Amino acid sequence: MTMAGHDRTGLRKVRIYGGLLALLGLMMFPFYTMIASTFKPEPEIFSTPATLVPEEFTVEAYLAVWGQTDVLLWIGNSFLISIATVALALVLAIPAAYSCARNDFVGKKTFLLSVLVVQMFAPVVLIVGLFDVMVSFGLYNTYLAVIIPAAAFTLPFNIWMLYGYFKTIPIELEESARIDGASQFEILWKIILPLAKPALVASITYTFLYAWNRLLFVLTFLTDDSKFNIPRGVFSMVGALQADWRMMLTVSVIGIIPILILFAFLEEYIVAGMTSGAVKE
């Protein structure tokens, strides 16, 4: 490689890393300012103009938050709602996806495309109809009023994700198991699902995040504040006449920790899930 060529790749590297770090800084800034604020003492957080770097560092907000807010309850509710939504969505999606992947039947194409249209019907334009349904079925102000719509609106993604993956599993594996006397259920449970693990993880992650993050259903269908999840809890603090910014930001930081952990472990699956859900090669 010539000297000039070497310089050029060096320069290229600087340009790429420079650009990347600038973009990363831009995207990370909101996190930074949120986290930095939670470590400022009470008077400093309310200084004008804001200090970009905390002049004094304290963890007192994190010690106070447990007593002053219901953050633990909200996190517990978020877990409850998310896990139940995942369970319901998968129980419905797995058989449907498996059926479409393994059989050719009249109406399959219609089914799969209608499911795709459901994904377009965002919950908020349906909220009025859903409200009416929830009230008339007596589900208003129960966890189910949140779990059921969340499962419904994640079902399209789950069916498509699993359908696509099930199709790639060779049918010969099932046939040999059937010869060995395995039942249909055993085949699904012991052969197909373990092989479809990447798709399952993507589905679970997507559904979990959806249920964890959504404010709309909890805002509309749950009035009882002991049932609030994290977004609803944070929102209830905004609504207060004199917003307690310090507590609100601290709760926010605590509320995103489970997601950060999820992301750190499952990044690959999340990316695979996101991309295969939207763009088909």
Added chain:
Amino acid sequence: MSSVKQEYNDRPTDSRIEWLRTEVWESYAPYLLIAPAIVFLLSVVAYPILETFRLSLYQSPTNSPVETYVGVEHYVTILQSEIFYQLLWQTGRWVAVSVMLKTVLGLLIAVHLNQEIAGRKFFRTAFLIPWGIPYAISAVVFRWIHHPQYGSLNAILLELGLISSPIGVLGNPSTAWFGAVLADVWIGTPFMAIIFLAGLQSIPDDLYEAAAIDGAEWWHQFRYITLPQLKSVILIATLLATIWTFVSFDVIWTMTRGGPMNSSATLVIWIYRVAFDQGSLGEAAAYSVIGFAFLLVFAVLYLRLYTRGGESL
């Protein structure tokens, strides 16, 4: 049909039962397996859609079971109201500006992530995080950043000398919507970046190698290879982003509730306002039906793109 019957009658009794089990199961199992999903979607999605259409013809207060049939009165009122056209303009502005910024920023991030760099996995995860956290939390964080007295946006602008006294972005009817756009862009850009990255990775390297031999500069490669190759991915991603931005609720509701003076309200924010602040399910349902019409157009476009080229399902 008759040959099947023939076959059935020809069999000995034992294997008839066996035949029933296998053949009947084989032909109905596919339907039995999708049935729960269908029933569920019909009751949670299709029924509320019908219910919304029905409600739009009634005067129906949120807090009472009394419904009065009013026909298309709500639609007439909406089409004659000034707020409806204001909402259309504000929704269009919100979607156009937000999607454009997400696309440009997402493309910029994707192009940078597509290089051979150390710590790519780290960067990919880091860029993805804003998408994964609750929108309401992001909205709160941006409210804090925009805060007229204590926010860091003011601190930075003052520091740079761009403003001489603190500004309140969200309190001002002419800027509040843009304050919410910034939060929405922050949330939506990671998805665009990841989709674009997947698209970039499917472009064959030799296209770039050939271009490099011909002495094409970075910009030319981007303009004449990357963009054309990425066209369908960009189309799908912007269409999806358009749909999601159109129906985005949590961000605006948490940041401004559509205010001040309805200046940041979009169609979906208005649906919620009318239903749960003003307590009129019927009128809100009529607004929803108008929202359906927009979504239907997007959905048809999306399905067209998705199934283009006669792909088999």
